[in-house]
Amino acid sequence: MEVMQRIIVIDDDADIGDLVSATAEAMGFQCIATTNSTSFLESLTPDTTLVLLDLMMPDMDGVVLMRLLAERKCRAGIVLMSGVGRRTIESTEQFAQAMGLCIAGHLEKPFRIHELEEVLRRVPKVQPLPVVRANASFAVEMWELQNAIENNEFVVHYQPQIDIRTGRVIGVEALVRWQHPTRGLIFPDNFIGRMEGFGLIDQLGWIVADHGMNDLKQFARCAGSDFMLSMNASVNSLCDLDFPDILASIADKHDVSPQNVTIEITETGLINEDSRVLDTLTRLRIKKMNLSIDDFGTGYAMMQQLKNIPATELKIDKSFVQEMTTGARDRIMVQKTIEMGHDLGMHVIAEGVETEEQLDLLRSYSCDSAQGYFFSRPIPAKEMVKWLENYHPELVLSGVQSGELFS
Numbered sequence: 001m002e003v004m005q006r007i008i009v010i011d012d013d014a015d016i017g018d019l020v021s022a023t024a025e026a027m028g029f030q031c032i033a034t035t036n037s038t039s040f041l042e043s044l045t046p047d048t049t050l051v052l053l054d055l056m057m058p059d060m061d062g063v064v065l066m067r068l069l070a071e072r073k074c075r076a077g078i079v080l081m082s083g084v085g086r087r088t089i090e091s092t093e094q095f096a097q098a099m100g101l102c103i104a105g106h107l108e109k110p111f112r113i114h115e116l117e118e119v120l121r122r123v124p125k126v127q128p129l130p131v132v133r134a135n136a137s138f139a140v141e142m143w144e145l146q147n148a149i150e151n152n153e154f155v156v157h158y159q160p161q162i163d164i165r166t167g168r169v170i171g172v173e174a175l176v177r178w179q180h181p182t183r184g185l186i187f188p189d190n191f192i193g194r195m196e197g198f199g200l201i202d203q204l205g206w207i208v209a210d211h212g213m214n215d216l217k218q219f220a221r222c223a224g225s226d227f228m229l230s231m232n233a234s235v236n237s238l239c240d241l242d243f244p245d246i247l248a249s250i251a252d253k254h255d256v257s258p259q260n261v262t263i264e265i266t267e268t269g270l271i272n273e274d275s276r277v278l279d280t281l282t283r284l285r286i287k288k289m290n291l292s293i294d295d296f297g298t299g300y301a302m303m304q305q306l307k308n309i310p311a312t313e314l315k316i317d318k319s320f321v322q323e324m325t326t327g328a329r330d331r332i333m334v335q336k337t338i339e340m341g342h343d344l345g346m347h348v349i350a351e352g353v354e355t356e357e358q359l360d361l362l363r364s365y366s367c368d369s370a371q372g373y374f375f376s377r378p379i380p381a382k383e384m385v386k387w388l389e390n391y392h393p394e395l396v397l398s399g400v401q402s403g404e405l406f407s
Contacts, residue, residue, distance in 0.1 A: 006047055007031040007120075010040040010065070011054040011081065016109075020052055023116050037065060044069075048076040050104060050120075055082035055092060063092060070099035077104030079119055081111070090329050097319075105326055140191050142198045148178060149203055155179050156211040157378035158219075160387070161230070161349060161371045164363050167393025171228025172219060173264070173371060174212040175378045176204065192234070201234045208232075209247060213254040213261075215381040222388035230262040230292065238265065239276045244283040262290040262313060278308065285310045292349070296337060306344065314341040318352020318372070325357050335365045342366070 007029050009020040017033030024031040029049075034040050037060040044051075051069070055062035062080065069078070078101055080089050086108060093103045105119050148154060158172040178186035195201045212229050220227040237243055251258055263284060281291055292313035293306075316337055324330040334350070341348040350362050353372030362370055376387055 005029050005049040006045070007050045007052065008040060008043050008048055008076075009033045009052040010037065010057070011035065011052075012057050013054075016054075016081075019113075020116065023113060024120055027117065027120055029120065040065070041068065044072070044074065044076075046075075048074075050077045050079065052079045052081055052107075055080060055084060055089070063095065066092075066096050066099065066101060070096075070101055074101065077102050079104050080106040081109060082106075083109035086328065090327050093323075093327070140194045142194075142200075145191065145195055145198060145200055148180070149200065149207070153179050153181070154204060154207050155380065156208055156215070157380055158215070158384045159371050159378040160376050160384070160391075161228070161369050162375055162393075163369050164359065164367055169223050169388060169391060169393070170226075170369060171230060171260075171262070172384065173230040173232075173378075174208055175232075176208050196234055196236050201236050202240060205231075205233060205237050206246065206250065209250045210254075211381075213250055213256045215384075216256055216260070217254065218381070218385055219388060222385060226260065228260055228262055228290075229256070230264055232264045232266075232294065235265070235277060238280045241276060241279060243280050244287055244289075247284070247289070248287050258288045259290070262292050264292045264294040264315065265309075265311075266294045281309055285312075306340075311346065313347040313349060316348065316350045316367075318350075321350045321352045321358055321362070321372070322354060324361060325355070331361070334362070334367075338362075338365045338367050 005028075007020075007024050009017050009024075009031065011017050011020075011033070012035050014033075014035055017035065021031040021033045032043050034043065037057060051074070053062050053065060057065070062082070066078070078096060080092055080096075080103070082089055086106075089106045089108065093106065096103050104122065107115060107119060155177050157175050157177055159175060160169050161171045161173060162168070163170050176188055178188075178191055180186050192201070192204075195204055208231055212231055216227065216229045219229075233243075247261075247263075248258060251261060265281070284291060290313060291309065291311040292315050293309065293311045294315045295317040296314045314337060316334055320330045320333050320337075324334045338348045347368050349369045349371065350358075350367050351371050353359055353362070353370045353374045355374060358372075359370060359374060379387065
C-alpha cells in the first residue's frame with residue numbers, strides 16, 4: 001500500500017495556507033496548514049515529506065525557523081515562499097543548504113496555481129534520501145592509517161569524464177577509498193584530513209598515482225590512447241618541491257605520457273598558496289602535466305588564482321551545476337565561468353551532473369566536458385573497464401539512456 005506523503009505549510013496569511021492545502025489534497029497529499037510557528041514545530045514529524053515555508057512571518061521569520069529545522073536535523077524538502085524578491089530567496093536557499101537542509105524549490109508571491117502544482121509534482125523526486133555510507137564518522141588513529149598503507153587497504157575508484165559535444169569518454173577521475181577489514185568501505189572525508197595531520201598524505205598520493213597510472217593502460221585500450229587520468233593533490237604535497245619529479249617517475253614507470261595526466265587542486269586550498277606551491281605547479285606544467293582548479297567558485301580568491309596559477313582546466317563545483325536548473329544566479333555563475341575559462345584558453349568541466357536537463361544546459365553554454373551520476377558513480381577499475389566496453393555515447397546524447405545504466 002502506497003503511503004500518503006505528508007506536507008506542512010506555514011504562512012501568516014491563512015488564505016494562502018488554505019489554497020496550498022486544497023491544491024495538495026486534490027493531488028493526493030496529506031496537508032496541514034498553520035499560521036503559527038509553535039503549532040508548525042509541533043506538527044513536524046519525521047515522516048513529513050515537504051515543508052512550504054513563508055519567509056516573512058511576524059512572530060518568527062523563516063530564517064529562524066530554518067535554523068530550528070536544522071537543529072532538529074529535518075530531512076523534509078523545503079519550498080520557500082515569499083514576495084521579498086528572487087535574489088533574497090536564492091540567498092536564503094544557500095543559507096539553508098549550508099545548514100544541511102534540503103531545498104526543493106521556491107515560490108515567488110504572488111504565485112499561480114500551476115506553479116504550486118509543478119512544485120508538488122516534484123515532491124517524490126526531491127524527497128531527501130538518507131546518506132548511506134558503509135561507515136559512520138570516527139576518529140582514525142595514526143597507527144591505523146600506517147597499517148592500512150602497509151596492508152594495501154587503500155583502493156581507487158574511477159568516475160568517467162564525458163565530452164559534452166560528442167558524448168565520448170575522454171578520461172576518468174581517480175578517487176581513493178579505504179577498504180577497511182572490519183568497517184567496510186570508508187570514504188575520504190573520514191581520513192584525508194587525518195593523513196594530512198599525521199604527515200602521511202604524500203604516501204597516499206603515490207599509492208593513488210601508482211594505481212591510477214597502472215589502470216590507465218587498460219582504460220586506454222577501451223577508449224583510445226588520448227585517455228586522461230585526473231588525480232587530486234593535497235596542498236601539503238604541492239609544498240614538496242620533489243613532487244613533480246616523483247610523479248613524472250611514476251608516469252615513466254607505467255609508460256604513461258605526462259600529457260595524459262591532470263592534477264586537480266582545490267580552489268579553497270590555494271588561498272594561502274606560497275612560492276613553493278607555485279614552484280611545484282609551474283614545474284608540473286613544464287613537464288607537460290595538466291592542472292585543474294577543482295571546486296571552482298567555492299573559494300575566495302578566484303581571480304587571483306586564475307592570474308597566478310598556470311592551470312589548464314577549470315572544474316565547476318557541483319553545487320552550482322545541481323542548482324542551475326532552478327536558480328538564476330547559479331545559471332549565470334556556470335555560464336560566465338565557462339565563458340571566462342574559454343577566454344583564458346582553458347578546458348572547462350562540470351562535476352555533479354545528475355540529470356539530462358543539466359547536461360542540455362551545459363551543452364547550450366558550450367561547456368567542454370562533464371562528470372557525475374548521470375553517467376556513472378565512481379566504480380573500481382574492473383567495473384570501469386566493463387562500463388567503457390558497454391558505453392554507447394549516441395544513446396546518452398539522444399537522451400535515450402544515461403550512462404549510469406551501463407555500469
